[in-house]
Amino acid sequence: MVTPPTTATTNPETIARASVDPVGAINRAIEALDWDGAQAALDVIDNDGFRVCSATEADWERYVESEDQEMKSRHFEFRDDSIYLVEMSGGLHPAIAGGIDDAIKEATRPKATGTDHRVLEGHRDAYVDTTFEPAASKLPKLSPDCSFGPAMETDAIFPDWPDDLRWNEFHTLKVEVGINEGWRSMNRKVVQYCRFPGLRYVLCVFVSPDMEVRQYKLFSITNNELEGPDPALVNPSPITVDTRVRMDGRRLLALPDDTALPGRFPAELVLELNPILRRAWVRCRSRHNRNPPPF
Structure with missing residues (x-):
């Protein structure tokens, strides 16, 4: 191989x-x-x-x-x-990554949260640039498939970070999608992501090229420490019609415990993965295949 x-x-x-x-x-x-x-x-x-x-x-x-x-x-x-x-371009990968990005943006759009602007902003595959920082502060240049962080107008707790950090490099959620890329690579990335100050969650989704295998892992990070065992020891959960990925809204916005959530921003952001995979299946199927997704 x-x-x-x-x-x-x-x-x-x-x-x-x-x-x-x-x-x-x-x-x-x-x-x-x-x-x-x-x-x-x-x-x-x-x-x-x-x-x-x-x-x-x-x-x-x-x-x-x-x-x-x-x-x-x-x-x-x-x-x-x-x-x-580790990952071929095209096909299912952009369909699933884009679907997750769209779903989170839809759930946190101003009309849904009752705010006059987005309070959770998407940054897609942006990496954090620490090129000119001292060696001790440098971070690996990892480009996720999706990333999200609080808007500057929120009361977010900015992480302890070098002065050159830009606000759009402050991410509380990173998403990795693997079609060809398997759990070995994604598990390694999760360990590397633990070095990023302010990061709260890493969501990893694996779907085999034939979509027979559909799995996810959600990792929680606090103060650069991974909660729970090493990623390689965590068994992936199957993605089914009942799958709900739940993330704490306050952690996504990096808010202090005594600060109210803005508007109607959900206390718990719930992400349904199966509909995203079904739409990706329809988008990538043969034009001669009119059958519904088999899952």
Whole structure:
């Protein structure tokens, strides 16, 4: 499932050139991928990714920051001095990630909450940029599929964070969706996310390419400490018609205990995942298939 290093990625001259233009080198490695082999590897449930090339962490961060990406960085994982493809683009992935993003925005829109503006803002795949912070304050450049945080106009408790943090980098909820990306990769991300000050929840959703397997895990984080066991020890819950993912509204808005929720913002945000998956199934099915979703 995982390809060995190629001559191109181990040749000293190639590595030297890559250090000068890491984005170009990574783009060329992506262009040269055996896409049939990658697809076959990633279609295996519980795969551990498909190796793209060698890279330093600095090279990888340059790629994440770049506007010239051959493929969005959120489809890859950096580990062990290598870049791995963990998620193919297109298909179910954007349909499900977009569906979750839309559902949360719909449930917290001003008309629903009785406020004159959004009090929980969506930031999609934005990463937190700590490039110029001291080494002790640097965070991994992780791009989630969705992210949410309180609006500046709320009474949110701003986390203990370097001065350069922008308000739109303050996220209380991050969402990861895996179709090809399995629990190994998502579990590792949850551990990394625990380093992000102010983060309260990480929601991970896994749906196999054929949609036969539909699962989720919701992790709660307090003061950078994961509540409960290591993510790898947590069994995923099946997504059914009865599934309701519940998150505390006060925690999502980072409000002090003695501060009232704004307007009619729900004390508990309830997210139904099964309708989102059904809509994704309909959106991605063959045009000749008029049958309803089988779940």
